[in-house]
Structure formats: C-alpha cells, structure tokens
Amino acid sequence: MSRLHQIDDDALVQRFFDHDYRDRGVIKWQGYYLSDHTAALKKQAKQEAIKYPAKVQQSLEDMSEILSEAFGNGKTVSIQLNNRNANGEFSADIVGKVIGYEDDAVYLAGQDPISLTDMRHIEKLN
Template identity: 45%
Template sequence: MSDEKYPDYDPKIVQDFFDNHYVDRGMLKWQGYYLSDHTSALNKEAEEKQRHFEPKALQSMAEISQRLATAYANIYRVSIQCYAHNSEGKLSADIIGHVKGYDDVSVYIEENGFLRLDDIRHVTVLKP
C-alpha cells in the first residue's frame, strides 16, 4: 500500500525497522524533561533522608499537653519531635508550626495538619 504523497513508503520496511533495528532508550529519553525545581526538590529530599536527628528527652503526655495548650493560648509556634522514622530508620525532622486546635487524641498544626498525641515524643514551645 503506497500513498500518492510518499510513493516509496512501504509499511513492511517501517515495521522491520522497529522490530529489528530501533533501540528504545527507555526512561533516558525523558530525563531532559525534569524541571529544575523538581530536581532540586528531589535533591533536598535525599539530603533530608541523610540527616541525623538526635532524640530529644522523652516527655510525658501531661507535659506534652501542657506545652501544646501554652502554645495555643499564646499563639506561639511549636517544634514537635514524633516517634516516626524515615525510610532509613532515622528520626524524622521536627514538625514546626502554630497550634490551631487540639482535642483528647490529636492536635492540629496549621502548616502540617493533624498529629496524633500518642505519636509525639517531645514538644518545644518557640517563643518569639
């Protein structure tokens, strides 16, 4: 089957090329499409995983609740260290933000969302 515009076109030759001669570079061909901000975000994430965070003094639930209440009442920011570990088994970075509300089981940190109180190991109130 040939086309009037392309009289030398032969679909069998094209199929033979793709079946036997063309080498697909796979994902390599897409690497040029990464945006610089995406690349820098990936680099930052890799650096964060490598950082080591020392465990802070373990606090009681009463002390954690008291510090969260103080921060909430005075509109202070808090730095919260959780029990959670990253994929390398190291403690994750502290969660920092303003306490916008809490109840018996969770606290809402404006910049980070809800955290369960029993996931928190240490709270530091950051006064201005």
C-alpha cells in the same frame, strides 16, 4: 548472487558487534540529564543526608501542658514524632502554630491533626 552478498554483510555486522563494538553503557546517557534534574538529585541527596537525633521522650502530661500554654498564648511549637523511617531514623520536626486541640488530637496551622500518642517531644518556639 545478491543473496550471497547479503549473507556476507550479516556476517560482517555480527563480527563487528562480537569483536569490535564497545558499548559505553550508562556513560552514553549522561548527556541527556538536564541541569535542573541534576540539581534536584543533589538537593535530594543533601536532604537525605541530614540526621535528626532523638529528643527526650516527654510524658503526656508535660506535652499537654506545653500545648495548652502554646495554644493560650498563640505560640508556635516544634514537635518530634515517634515515627521512624526504614533505617530507624527520626524525620524532621513538625513546626506550626497551635490552633486547637481536643482529647487526643492537636491541630497546627497548615497541618493534619496529630495524635498526642504519636508525639515524642514538644518545644515552644519564639
């Protein structure tokens, strides 16, 4: 008799999930997001929405002259690289004080060496 009762309970449970239960999907998990996580996601979305327009491609001679002057006067520069992301967009400029250069590499304070051939545009900053 207990076995028959078990079959009826299984059928009842199956009927509940087949006909009565409505899964709320993703909605049920939204309460688990922490406010810090939500804020971080909003900040990331804002940063991804920023577009950096292409600046004029400068000649190697012009860029070398600007870098030499910035190095000699201890100035900070803003460099746009030729690199683009998967959407064909430029990334933010690299900003730093020129602390040295050699042949094809430029050294900015706090940055890895940058190849002159990877650069698109350089501006001196005040």
